Amino acid sequence: MSRTIPPAGDPKRVPPGQYLVSKFPVLSYGPTPPFDPAKWDLRLLGEVRSPLTLDYARYKALPRVEQLSDFHCVTTWSRLDNRWHGVRSIELLKLVELTPRARFVIVWCEGDYTTNLPLEEFLAEDVMVADGLDGRPLEPDHGFPARLVVPKLYGWKSAKWVRALEFSAVDQPGFWEVRGYHNHGDPWREERYDDDDGSDSGQT
Numbered sequence: 001m002s003r004t005i006p007p008a009g010d011p012k013r014v015p016p017g018q019y020l021v022s023k024f025p026v027l028s029y030g031p032t033p034p035f036d037p038a039k040w041d042l043r044l045l046g047e048v049r050s051p052l053t054l055d056y057a058r059y060k061a062l063p064r065v066e067q068l069s070d071f072h073c074v075t076t077w078s079r080l081d082n083r084w085h086g087v088r089s090i091e092l093l094k095l096v097e098l099t100p101r102a103r104f105v106i107v108w109c110e111g112d113y114t115t116n117l118p119l120e121e122f123l124a125e126d127v128m129v130a131d132g133l134d135g136r137p138l139e140p141d142h143g144f145p146a147r148l149v150v151p152k153l154y155g156w157k158s159a160k161w162v163r164a165l166e167f168s169a170v171d172q173p174g175f176w177e178v179r180g181y182h183n184h185g186d187p188w189r190e191e192r193y194d195d196d197d198g199s200d201s202g203q204t
């Protein structure tokens with residue numbers, strides 16, 4: 001983590017149309033699910049040679065990192081320098097062998113929430129499944145015990161309460177992606193809405 005971080009407020013760090021917040025807002029569609037370590041698991045499935053189910057103990061035992069990254073919500077707030085604690089996506093990928101058909105990752109959460117991203121972007125160095133933030137266990141509302149963190153895409157791709165990662169040959173637009181949001185969601189290119197006309201949609 002020896003890169004030089006430009007100061008907060010620097011346009012190089014704050015994408016167009018975003019303002020900075022210091023507290024982390026909670027943005028959830030639906031209720032925070034209960035967590036029972038005895039029943040919880042995380043599944044890796046789809047285009048893998050053999051699907052894998054990690055129970056909570058095995059998940060907790062995976063190699064962990066702490067990593068700083070910025071977070072940009074499409075509703076225009078950004079929070080810089082979030083110190084996430086968790087497992088890198090590339091670490092999870094060491095546990096399964098993908099088939100050559102795998103091109104997308106579909107993220108399945110508790111409740112009805114899903115999101116999708118290209119495999120290549122899932123495997124970026126700063127993507128992780130986190131269970132801690134800023135030196136503390138993640139608050140349940142923020143996705144404990146497993147939330148995806150995808151700093152280079154809008155916040156709705158950083159799915160909370162993840163239970164399965166499906167490697168897929170075909171793209172499967174997720175909860176917000178089928179409700180008017182951009183399929184890709186790059187904040188630096190303001191990929192907010194699928195029609196790209198800048199009009200407001202329903203995300204709160």
Ligand SMILES: Nc1nc2c(c(=O)[nH]1)N[C@H]1C(S)=C(S)[C@@H](COP(=O)(O)O)O[C@H]1N2
Nearest residue numbers: 025026027028029073113142155156159160
């Ligand atoms: N399962 C689930 N994940 C989710 C959401 C959600 O409603 N359900 N909201 C998304 C949106 S729109 C944003 S901006 C971030 C917000 O994360 P936070 O509530 O931890 O701030 O979570 C994303 N992940």
Ligand SMILES: [Mo]
Nearest residue numbers: 073074155156
């Ligand atoms: Mo969001």
